[in-house]
Amino acid sequence: MPEDLSALDRPATVRHAEPEHAGVVLVDWMLGNSCNYACSYCPSALHDGSIRWQAATDILRFLDVLRRHYCGTLGRQVWLQFTGGEPSQHPRIDTILAEARARGFRSSLISNGGRTLRFWDRIAPLLDGMILTYHDEFADHARFLDLAVLLAEAMPLHINITIHPDRFDAILARALEISETVPLASISLKPLRIGFGTDPYAYTDDQRARMQAASRGAGPRGTTAPRGVMCAIAEDGRHAVQKAAAFLLTGRNRWHGYLCEAGIESLRVHADGRILRATCGVGGTLGRLGGPVDLPLSPVLCDRDACGCVADILITKRDIGALNRATGLA
Ligand code: SF4
Ligand code: SF4
Structure with missing residues (x-):
């Protein structure tokens, strides 16, 4: 599926584009x-x-x-x-x-x-x-x-x-x-x-x-x-790769209620x-x-309105609702 910037609006997951960075x-x-x-x-x-x-x-x-x-x-x-x-x-x-x-x-x-x-x-x-x-x-x-x-x-x-x-x-x-x-x-x-x-x-x-x-x-x-850079993935598989600074500049750095690593x-x-x-x-x-x-x-539930710095943006986060739906808990 080609990249789709709409995936940034309420992604199910924001994860590292390079899988080894998660380790x-x-x-x-x-x-x-x-x-x-x-x-x-x-x-x-x-x-x-x-x-x-x-x-x-x-x-x-x-x-x-x-x-x-x-x-x-x-x-x-x-x-x-x-x-x-x-x-x-x-x-x-x-x-x-x-x-x-x-x-x-x-x-x-x-x-x-x-x-x-x-x-x-x-x-x-x-x-x-x-x-x-x-x-x-x-x-x-x-x-x-x-x-x-x-x-x-x-x-x-x-x-x-x-x-x-x-x-x-x-x-x-x-x-x-x-x-x-x-x-x-x-x-x-x-x-x-x-x-x-x-x-x-x-x-x-x-x-x-x-x-x-x-x-x-x-x-x-x-x-x-x-x-490196992060990949935002929507529940239906739409995805977009972004630099941390781009999340900041566009205000798409809000993950209140997400489970964060x-x-x-x-x-x-x-x-x-x-x-x-x-x-x-x-x-x-x-x-x-x-x-x-x-x-x-284990990860922590985000309670902040905005994720304010590059280092924090470059951490995996998952929407807990989407996670529950994916695992049949909701
Ligand atoms: S790094 Fe902190 S502010 Fe950013 S999503 Fe995780 S818990 Fe929330
Ligand atoms: S820590 Fe030192 S070099 Fe860095 S912004 Fe502050 S004054 Fe400047």
Whole structure:
């Protein structure tokens, strides 16, 4: 059956287009809230250093908990995606990445790339992928290009380019230069959300179309990334494949009442040590880094009006009514 965008309106299932992505628990791990940048659109709680870096001993202990639960009990691949603040600034980042590798996990960083090329050259062998985010207010453009080339040659690289509507044309020109210089990387021009919440800034239709046109999917190394695109499937088999950003831009990110694999396919470690199923916080706190943690064995019922971030959109969800009808329970 050909793709049909009407499948997006009330899908029975939203699942990963690549089946192997469903077998990965992606741990979105905020190591702290210190950052070497202070972007104007970033809430201060995400970069002001008000929370100390997490202790390496607590981190390494939790790596063992993850291995027992997700690899042992659930038979999943663990992929750690470290964020911050700026995760490359954690004083023990080399050790954390080496210990993750020793446990058979995969690791990547979401980073502004602000550290030296020598630093990145040193830790590149410990990384399985990298998401670089270009923030035009602080990025050293020439050095960013050098770093992107270095990383793209070593691992799958995705580049997010944040594009503020007030500086749209200037940032778009930079984005096109990055795109030409680093052909191996996938690229997303990201609509910014006000205060990093659920509502995007007021982009014109033309700006949205140009952002989509300048973005491109995975390059030749991209097949090992932990996440890709999602496929929405209606009860009658109509289906449509979409990028997470497209769900956000079109407002088709509302799955209240769906059964969601948050906590099975995803985990969120907050900078203050709280452990949640996903960024949304549905299902409540599972425990704390350095203390007891009760990791889930089953999915959770979504009680939110909107699924507000890309990481949460990239989790399998099933309409419980359609699920019951399919299994003869309704
Ligand atoms: S680089 Fe990221 S964490 Fe740091 S200030 Fe900018 S948006 Fe916030
Ligand atoms: S808001 Fe949370 S529970 Fe709801 S669909 Fe998104 S990730 Fe799942």
